[in-house]
Every structure is written in structure tokens, then in C-alpha cells.
Amino acid sequence: MKPLVQIEHVGMQFDTKKGPFVALSDVNLQIREGEVVSLIGHSGCGKSTLLNLIAGLTLPTDGALICNGREIAGPGPERAVVFQNHSLLPWLTCFDNVYLGVERVFGGKESKAKLRERTQAAIEMVHMAHAASKHPGEVSGGMKQRIGIARAFAMEPKILLMDEPFGALDALTRAALQDELIGVMQKTGATVVMVTHDVDEAVLLSDRVVMLTNGPAATIGEILEVNLAKPRNRLSLADDAEYIRCRQAILEFLYQKQLKKAA
Amino acid sequence: MSTASLASELGSVRDLPICAQPAQTVTSHPSTSAETMQTIHTPSPTAVPNARRTALRDGTQRVLRAVIPPILGFALLILIWELVSMKTKGIPGPLVVWHAAVALFSDPFYSNGPNDQGIGWNILSSLKRVAIGFGFAAAVGIPMGFLIGRFQFLNKALDPLISLLRPVSPLAWLPIGLLVFKKADPAATWTIFICSIWPMILNTAQGVQRVPQDYMNVARVLNLSEWKIITKILFPSVLPYMLTGIRLSIGTAWLVIVAAEMLTGGVGIGFWVWDEWNNLKVEHIIIAIFVIGIVGLLLEQLLIQLAKRFSYENA
Numbered sequence: 354m355k356p357l358v359q360i361e362h363v364g365m366q367f368d369t370k371k372g373p374f375v376a377l378s379d380v381n382l383q384i385r386e387g388e389v390v391s392l393i394g395h396s397g398c399g400k401s402t403l404l405n406l407i408a409g410l411t412l413p414t415d416g417a418l419i420c421n422g423r424e425i426a427g428p429g430p431e432r433a434v435v436f437q438n439h440s441l442l443p444w445l446t447c448f449d450n451v452y453l454g455v456e457r458v459f460g461g462k463e464s465k466a467k468l469r470e471r472t473q474a475a476i477e478m479v480h481m482a483h484a485a486s487k488h489p490g491e492v493s494g495g496m497k498q499r500i501g502i503a504r505a506f507a508m509e510p511k512i513l514l515m516d517e518p519f520g521a522l523d524a525l526t527r528a529a530l531q532d533e534l535i536g537v538m539q540k541t542g543a544t545v546v547m548v549t550h551d552v553d554e555a556v557l558l559s560d561r562v563v564m565l566t567n568g569p570a571a572t573i574g575e576i577l578e579v580n581l582a583k584p585r586n587r588l589s590l591a592d593d594a595e596y597i598r599c600r601q602a603i604l605e606f607l608y609q610k611q612l613k614k615a616a
Numbered sequence: 617m618s619t620a621s622l623a624s625e626l627g628s629v630r631d632l633p634i635c636a637q638p639a640q641t642v643t644s645h646p647s648t649s650a651e652t653m654q655t656i657h658t659p660s661p662t663a664v665p666n667a668r669r670t671a672l673r674d675g676t677q678r679v680l681r682a683v684i685p686p687i688l689g690f691a692l693l694i695l696i697w698e699l700v701s702m703k704t705k706g707i708p709g710p711l712v713v714w715h716a717a718v719a720l721f722s723d724p725f726y727s728n729g730p731n732d733q734g735i736g737w738n739i740l741s742s743l744k745r746v747a748i749g750f751g752f753a754a755a756v757g758i759p760m761g762f763l764i765g766r767f768q769f770l771n772k773a774l775d776p777l778i779s780l781l782r783p784v785s786p787l788a789w790l791p792i793g794l795l796v797f798k799k800a801d802p803a804a805t806w807t808i809f810i811c812s813i814w815p816m817i818l819n820t821a822q823g824v825q826r827v828p829q830d831y832m833n834v835a836r837v838l839n840l841s842e843w844k845i846i847t848k849i850l851f852p853s854v855l856p857y858m859l860t861g862i863r864l865s866i867g868t869a870w871l872v873i874v875a876a877e878m879l880t881g882g883v884g885i886g887f888w889v890w891d892e893w894n895n896l897k898v899e900h901i902i903i904a905i906f907v908i909g910i911v912g913l914l915l916e917q918l919l920i921q922l923a924k925r926f927s928y929e930n931a
């Protein structure tokens with residue numbers, strides 16, 4: 354099958370006050386349709402930079418990114434982003450935040466009633482129907498992140514990009530949202546690229562874990578295939594041999610091969 | 617409220633949530649409700665009035681603490697004023713001024729020709745000038761602020777001009793106004809326009825420049841139209857800054873109008889002060905000082921309330 358996203362010899366160089374800074378160099382990756390890929394690596398290695406390149410929020414200084422056969426030249430609704438800090442507009446209700454994206458993608462083709470229906474369905478999918486009319490300031494951090502996810506899914510993107518979607522949440526909420534995300538991904542068969550710091554999260558959610566070397570000039574160090582059947586259940590996985598093997602492989606990469614010198 | 621007294625009240629105030637909590641769990645376990653309901657309600661006749669009494673005591677104490685210092689402040693002012701008026705000939709004491717004020721405000725809206733009108737009319741016509749001048753300033757300043765905030769080129773082009781003109785007293789522009797408009801009234805409005813426009817432009821521009829990058833990223837990912845960006849993202853996030861600009865503008869405008877009217881004459885609180893000075897009615901001047909202060913305070917409070925309404929706790 355032809356990959357949905359092709360990342361070819363991509364390099365990213367930032368111009369800083371102290372001169373050019375090479376964040377990424379020679380990154381090559383292919384993402385297939387329906388695949389869940391997570392990016393893991395030490396802080397500052399360039400995970401967000403790579404995700405922003407796929408999103409089109411920044412353009413590479415080297416190489417090319419191709420999505421669905423076309424070069425990525427800027428952001429677009431077919432590549433929805435769930436931001437780390439949810440980025441909901443505080444003056445719109447949760448419903449209107451989701452509606453804004455829905456309207457943009459389907460507004461030309463569908464009636465208002467249908468658009469509202471889509472919005473409602475997305476909000477129900479993340480179990481937030483009870484808070485749809487609230488403003489983001491009135492709901493908890495976990496709920497905001499749920500709405501951010503609903504906004505992204507409601508746009509029915511070709512690919513969903515998430516930058517540490519649960520990074521700011523406590524462990525319990527994070528686990529609940531991970532389970533929710535597993536359900537949503539199962540239902541929609543979405544293609545997902547997710548940045549994470551969390552080894553368990555990476556193994557639990559993804560088909561492949563892409564491990565980045567330390568920057569500067571970070572690149573892909575290893576790619577791990579997670580051969581676990583879906584849907585996955587965190588409790589029964591705890592002593593699964595494949596799960597333990599994957600976990601071990603990532604930990605080894607992060608804490609032996611790429612041990613971060615004390616920063 | 618001091619922490620010590622808060623701590624001492626806390627013990628008794630706690631009764632309230634404690635007897636409220638089981639009542640909530642009752643609704644989720646209807647099977648045991650009858651039984652629990654009774655055990656809750658038995659202590660309540662004593663607990664609730666007790667809590668209510670402490671809450672009442674708490675409330676009155678808070679009010680007293682909030683009210684006493686300002687009252688003392690005013691009392692001090694009146695005392696000093698009384699002393700000064702006893703020592704200085706020509707400055708009327710508080711009581712004289714009070715009686716004059718009662719007489720004055722018993723008929724605030726009389727009109728004996730253009731040069732002798734009630735204080736109400738004077739205040740209203742000053743406010744009208746401020747409103748008109750400010751309205752024009754907002755109509756010009758807000759769009760200009762948006763443009764300057766959005767386009768770096770315009771910012772660089774206009775920034776030195778604004779920096780040069782902003783420190784100039786708006787009264788220095790009064791002769792230009794007189795020259796152009798040939799009449800006193802629009803010239804006074806013109807000075808209001810000049811003094812109001814700078815805070816409007818600068819605050820709006822700053823608001824536009826400070827729109828969080830996250831929101832702009834949302835706009836880019838959703839690929840929103842320029843119109844949607846303006847109405848759904850730029851305008852709401854700039855609004856608090858704009859309201860700050862409005863508040864500053866109106867504050868200065870109210871300062872400037874008094875001076876401008878002294879120079880231009882006509883009907884208005886500033887002119888009225890000048891007129892009463894010519895009539896040597898010093899008590900009226902003192903009344904005017906209070907009136908100007910109170911009106912300014914009300915305007916400020918009004919705009920603060922408005923700003924509160926439109927500020928978003930973004931956590």
C-alpha cells in the first residue's frame with residue numbers, strides 16, 4: 354500500500370541569534386494509512402519540530418514532506434492537530450469550538466443541521482455532551498483536552514497529529530483519556546502521529562514507535578514495531594511478553610543508547 | 617479580613633458543608649434515602665441557625681471593615697477643609713458648600729438662556745462633547761490599531777509619528793481646531809478626539825500583537841478565512857486590550873474637557889467653573905470639583921465593569 358505521508362531526507366535548521374541551529378537532519382519516515390505512530394525522544398530533541406513539519410505549520414529547510422501524493426506547503430484541515438495545551442478559544446463554548454472546525458471542513462456541502470449533528474456526535478464520542486454549552490474556562494484540563502480531540506476528529510482528517518496530548522494531565526486522567534483515545538481510534542480507523550514522553554503510552558497506543566536521537570541534528574535512531582492485537586487493554590498487557598519486550602527496547606534506547614548528558 | 621479572625625470563624629462556618637454533604641449522597645442512593653434523611657435532619661435545626669448566625673456576623677464584620685476606613689478618610693478631609701476654611705478668608709467651609717449644593721441640585725435642569733443653565737445641563741453637555749470626540753477617536757483609532765498591529769510595515773512607519781505626537785498636550789491642538797472649525801464647540805470636541813486617539817491606537821495594536829500564537833496556529837490548521845480570523849480570534853482576544861484603551865481614553869478625555877471648556881466657553885462643566893470664578897462663587901467651584909471627580913469615577917467604574925464582562929479566565 355502506498356504510504357499516506359512520506360518524509361524524505363527532511364532537515365530543519367533554525368536561524369537563532371547565535372547563528373544557525375540544526376534541529377533535525379536527514380529524517381526519513383513513511384506513515385501508512387490507518388497506522389498509529391508515536392514519536393519519542395528526550396526533551397528538546399525535535400519531536401515537536403517534526404510534528405509541526407507534518408502539520409505544515411513550519412516548512413523544512415531540507416528535503417520534502419508529501420501527504421496523499423502532494424507536497425505539504427502549509428497547514429490544512431486534512432491534517433488536524435491536537436495541541437499540547439488544548440488551544441481552545443476561551444470565548445467560545447466547547448460546542449462552538451468544535452463547530453468552528455466542522456463548519457470549515459463541511460460548511461460548503463452540508464446543511465447547518467447536519468453540521469450541528471456532526472459536532473454533537475464528536476462531542477458525544479469523547480463523552481462531553483454534558484459540558485457542551487460550557488466555556489473552556491469552566492471545565493477541567495482533562496475535559497479541555499477531550500474537546501481538543503473532538504475538534505480534531507470531527508474534521509475527519511486524513512491524519513491526526515498530536516503533540517503530547519496528555520502531557521499536562523495527572524496520571525489517572527491520562528489513563529482515562531488514553532483509553533478513550535483507543536476507543537475513538539478503533540471506531541474511526543484514524544491515522545495518527547503522536548508525540549509523547551511516556552514509554553507506556555507509546556507502547557499502549559501505537560503500531561510503531563519512532564525513536565529520535567538527541568539533538569542537535571537529531572534523526573531517527575530506531576523504529577520499533579509493536580505487535581500487539583487491538584483493542585488493547587492496559588491491565589491484561591501488564592505481563593504480556595511482547596509488551597514487556599517493547600517497553601524494554603524503548604527504555605534501552607532512551608537510557609542507554611541516547612542517555613542525555615546532564616543538561 | 618485578617619487571617620486571625622478568619623481562622624477563628626472557620627470552625628463554626630465548617631458546620632455548613634458538613635451537614636450539606638450527606639444530603640447530596642442521598643440523591644444517588646435512593647434505597648437508603650429515608651433512613652439517612654432522618655439522621656441528617658435531626659441535627660439541622662440547631663446547626664443551621666448557628667451557621668447562619670455566624671455567617672451573618674461574618675458578613676456585617678466584613679462590611680464594617682470595608683466601610684470604616686473610607687469614612688475615616690473622608691472625615692479627615694472634611695476636618696482639614698474646615699480648618700483651612702476657618703484660617704483662610706474666601707474659602708467656604710463644608711457646611712456652606714453643602715447648603716449651596718442642596719440648593720444647586722434641587723433644580724439641576726433649569727435654563728435661562730445660553731449662559732445660565734442648571735448644573736445638570738452643564739454636565740450633560742460636557743459628557744456629550746466627550747462622547748462625540750471619543751466616538752470619532754474610536755472609529756479612527758481602533759481600525760488603525762488593528763492595521764498597525766497586523767502589519768509590521770505600518771507599525772514601523774507610524775510608530776515614530778505617534779511617539780512624537782502623543783506627549784503633546786491636547787490643548788496645544790485647540791487653536792488648530794478653532795482655525796479649522798471656526799467655532800468653539802467642535803474645537804473642544806477636536807481636543808477630545810486628539811487626546812483619546814493615542815491610547816485607542818496603542819492598546820489595540822498591542823492587543824493584536826499579543827494574540828497568542830496558539831490561537832493563530834488553530835486558525836492556520838483550520839484554515840479559517842480572514843473574516844473568521846478577525847471575528848472569531850482577533851477581535852475577541854483584542855477586546856480586553858481595546859477596553860483598556862477606551863478606559864484610558866475616557867479618563868484623559870474627562871481631564872481635558874474641563875480645561876478645554878475653560879478656554880472655549882459655552883455650556884459645560886469646565887466653563888461653568890470659570891463662570892463661577894468670575895462670579896466669585898467659590899462654593900460652586902468646590903462643588904464642581906466634587907462633581908467632576910464623581911463623574912470621572914463613575915465613568916471609570918462603568919468601564920471596569922464592562923471590561924470584567926469581557927475578560928476570559930484562560931487556564
Ligand SMILES: Nc1ncnc2c1ncn2[C@@H]1O[C@H](COP(=O)(O)OP(=O)(O)OP(=O)(O)O)[C@@H](O)[C@H]1O
Nearest residue numbers: 367369374376395396397398399400401402403568
Ligand atoms: N522556532 C525555533 N527557533 C529556534 N530554535 C528552535 C525553534 N523551535 C525549536 N527550536 C530548537 O529545536 C530543538 C527541538 O525543539 P522541539 O521543540 O522540537 O523539541 P521537543 O523534542 O518537542 O522537546 P519537548 O519534548 O521538550 O517538547 C530545540 O533545541 C529547540 O531549542
Ligand SMILES: [Mg+2]
Nearest residue numbers: 400401402516
Ligand atoms: Mg515539544
